[in-house]
Amino acid sequence: MKAQPIDAGFFSTKLNDMVGWARKYSLFQYPFVTACCGMEYMAAACSHYDIDRFGAGLPRFSPRQADLLMVVGTVSQKLAPVLKKVYDQMCDPKWVVAFGVCASTGGFYDNYATLMGIDRIIPVDVYIPGCPPRPENVLDGLLKLQARIQNQKQLL
Amino acid sequence: MILEAVKAKFPDEVLETSEFRGDLTIVVRKESLAQIMKHLKEEAAFDFNLLMDLTAVDYLSMERKPRFDMVYHLYSLRNKHRLRVKVGVHEKEPEVDSLVVLWPIANWFEREVWDMFGIRFKGHPHLKRILLYEEFEGHPLRKDYPVNRRQPLMKQKSDHELEFIEAREYGQAVPELLRGSANQEEKKI
Numbered sequence: 001m002k003a004q005p006i007d008a009g010f011f012s013t014k015l016n017d018m019v020g021w022a023r024k025y026s027l028f029q030y031p032f033v034t035a036c037c038g039m040e041y042m043a044a045a046c047s048h049y050d051i052d053r054f055g056a057g058l059p060r061f062s063p064r065q066a067d068l069l070m071v072v073g074t075v076s077q078k079l080a081p082v083l084k085k086v087y088d089q090m091c092d093p094k095w096v097v098a099f100g101v102c103a104s105t106g107g108f109y110d111n112y113a114t115l116m117g118i119d120r121i122i123p124v125d126v127y128i129p130g131c132p133p134r135p136e137n138v139l140d141g142l143l144k145l146q147a148r149i150q151n152q153k154q155l156l
Numbered sequence: 157m158i159l160e161a162v163k164a165k166f167p168d169e170v171l172e173t174s175e176f177r178g179d180l181t182i183v184v185r186k187e188s189l190a191q192i193m194k195h196l197k198e199e200a201a202f203d204f205n206l207l208m209d210l211t212a213v214d215y216l217s218m219e220r221k222p223r224f225d226m227v228y229h230l231y232s233l234r235n236k237h238r239l240r241v242k243v244g245v246h247e248k249e250p251e252v253d254s255l256v257v258l259w260p261i262a263n264w265f266e267r268e269v270w271d272m273f274g275i276r277f278k279g280h281p282h283l284k285r286i287l288l289y290e291e292f293e294g295h296p297l298r299k300d301y302p303v304n305r306r307q308p309l310m311k312q313k314s315d316h317e318l319e320f321i322e323a324r325e326y327g328q329a330v331p332e333l334l335r336g337s338a339n340q341e342e343k344k345i
Contacts, residue, residue: 078289080310112296112305113288121310 019154023067023093024146025055030066032086035073037100037132044135054142063089068145069122074102075115087122093155095125095145100132107131158239161201166192181240189226189243190253196230196239197258204230204239207259210266212245212273216299222246224275228255245275254280272297 031041045051045059052058060066063086075083087096098118101107104127106116118124125148128141159173159180169192172183184192196202209229216223222244230239245252254277255262266277267286274295277283285292289309294301 077306077308080308084310111303112301112307115308120308 015156016154017150019156020150020152023154024149027054027056027068027095027142027145028058028060028066029056029068029070030061030063030086030090031059031070031072032083033070033072034075034079035100035102037072037102040130040132040135040138041070041072041099044138049135049139051139051142054139054146056142063087064091066090067094069094069096070099071096071103071118072099074107074109075118076113077115078113080115080121083118084121095149096122097141097145098124098127099138099141101129102131104129158202158237162192162196162239165195179240180238181242183242183244186243186245186252189241190255190258193228193241193255193258196241202239203232203235206231206233207255207261207265208238210255210262210269212269212275212297214273214297214299224250224273226252226269226275250274251276251278253278254283256280271295274298 031038033041043049045057050057056068063069067090069087069090071083087094096118098104102109102114103118104124106114108131110116115121126141126145128137130137133141159175159182162182163170163173166184166188169185169188170182171185174181196204207228208231209227211227213225213227214223215225224245224247226243226245228241228243230241231237243252250273252275254266256266256277256279263281264286266280267283269275270277270280270283271285271287272295284290288296291309292307294305
């Protein structure tokens with residue numbers, strides 16, 4: 001007789017969901033802040049908008065202790081290898097948020113100095129548009145990332 | 157009054173003087189730049205003890221000879237007057253005297269002008285790129301630098317492949333930056 005999913009037991013079928021639920025509410029972010037978007041990032045983090053409500057309130061200033069890389073601001077060609085190095089230093093599971101149009105696409109910069117979006121060098125999970133994005137946008141992006149974390153296949 | 161005094165002191169070296177709504181400008185001969193600047197800084201009547209800015213202009217599309225202008229903005233904190241000094245720089249020999257010995261702030265300004273315009277400074281203690289990376293070819297604020305030319309340090313293999321090629325290993329350039337060995341090579345260009 002073919003085993004039904006219910007026969008596999010509650011623990012083994014719900015483990016993925018449970019780990020996702022746990023991870024999405026304990027995001028330790030590494031703020032890679034390079035430009036003016038940092039102001040909106042700070043506004044989102046402070047008491048008015050209070051990113052701590054979503055379990056992402058504690059920035060870690062070492063990529064080795066973080067699992068969410070927030071690239072906040074313009075990344076130049078000169079900085080690109082540094083960003084790649086920071087990303088490589090993070091342990092799995094890890095996620096990346098491109099905060100603002102400059103990190104997402106290069107924004108209004110189209111010149112010799114600017115990297116046209118960080119997805120040219122590292123994979124990105126959520127893009128938050130805006131120049132700079134409002135804190136509501138940031139929180140919306142964070143919720144989208146949480147939904148993504150909940151529904152993904154968890155690394156165990 | 158400043159213009160007349162400079163002109164009287166250096167009748168052959170000052171090529172041109174002009175005044176526009178209180179902004180004074182002199183154009184001087186390239187060979188005597190260091191001498192005139194030294195005088196402007198040290199003579200009590202001028203006493204230009206602050207070099208506010210130093211930059212260059214590329215007049216490529218105007219087909220002007222010389223192609224570049226070096227522009228210096230001077231200010232006197234005691235006398236509270238200003239002066240703009242310009243020097244023409246030819247494309248074939250883009251080199252002027254360094255003013256680091258007079259105003260130490262000229263050090264980074266001149267490195268920026270070298271970085272962006274490729275104008276060398278004779279006597280500069282550490283003339284190398286200040287904003288861009290050492291692998292960068294050319295000088296992007298020259299008007300003949302192609303507007304679409306990109307020189308990424310890291311390249312994506314293709315649009316659909318998330319495999320990245322590093323144009324160079326990160327970290328290799330760091331010892332070079334610390335050594336400053338590129339200084340001699342740049343001078344040859």
